[in-house]
Amino acid sequence: QVQLVESGGGLVKPGGSLRLSCVASGFSFSDYYMSWFRQAPGKGLEWVSYISSSSSYINYADSVKGRFTVSRDNAENSLHLQMNSLRAEDTAVYYCARRSSAWNYFGSWGQGTLVTVSS
Amino acid sequence: DIQMTQSPSSLSAAVGDRVSITCRASQSIGSYLNWYQQKPGKAPKLLIYAASTFQTGVPSRFSGSGSGTDFTLTISSLQPEDFATYYCQQGYSPPETFGQGTKVELK
Numbered sequence: 001q002v003q004l005v006e007s008g009g010g011l012v013k014p015g016g017s018l019r020l021s022c023v024a025s026g027f028s029f030s031d032y033y034m035s036w037f038r039q040a041p042g043k044g045l046e047w048v049s050y051i052s053s054s055s056s057y058i059n060y061a062d063s064v065k066g067r068f069t070v071s072r073d074n075a076e077n078s079l080h081l082q083m084n085s086l087r088a089e090d091t092a093v094y095y096c097a098r099r100s101s102a103w104n105y106f107g108s109w110g111q112g113t114l115v116t117v118s119s
Numbered sequence: 120d121i122q123m124t125q126s127p128s129s130l131s132a133a134v135g136d137r138v139s140i141t142c143r144a145s146q147s148i149g150s151y152l153n154w155y156q157q158k159p160g161k162a163p164k165l166l167i168y169a170a171s172t173f174q175t176g177v178p179s180r181f182s183g184s185g186s187g188t189d190f191t192l193t194i195s196s197l198q199p200e201d202f203a204t205y206y207c208q209q210g211y212s213p214p215e216t217f218g219q220g221t222k223v224e225l226k
Contacts, residue, residue: 104210
């Protein structure tokens, strides 16, 4: 079955960096757009970034543009989010999700990884 | 970006009640509207896509309707496991934005 497993979250000081990973299994990873979302404590879902199947198309939310970088390794079935210059407002649970080929829904999500930015 | 607005932000209901949640898009999105359920500490779960198509395994008490800019998620008879937060999401154009969520609480 489809599985997405995130890792890499943790506690980091403001201005620090973290690299999140999402390892996929149970489907042909290279065929799908992938996205990162986040959810701050007690808040709603916020789109962070997406990357196309071949990495040709990438986009970021304004709130992270210039600080975060998304990448993927189709040979390793993995998705990454490099987060630099972290701020307190980046504190959230980060989810990776697979976008469907039609209707652009997210039918598969990782379990989430918590990023806490605090001194 | 397309803005998605849900109403209400929260509601209180009893087991067995019929519950409706509304989602409005800032521009026409055809039927590119998806609904999710999220429980505390868990990832969102897809319920309905393309405005009215059930995801596999979703109980038939959930239904979705609408097109263009106005959409509705209805739970025909609320069950204990349905107390959660519900989100709409547009898939018409990237980024695929979400509504702010509707929390369904026990009355």
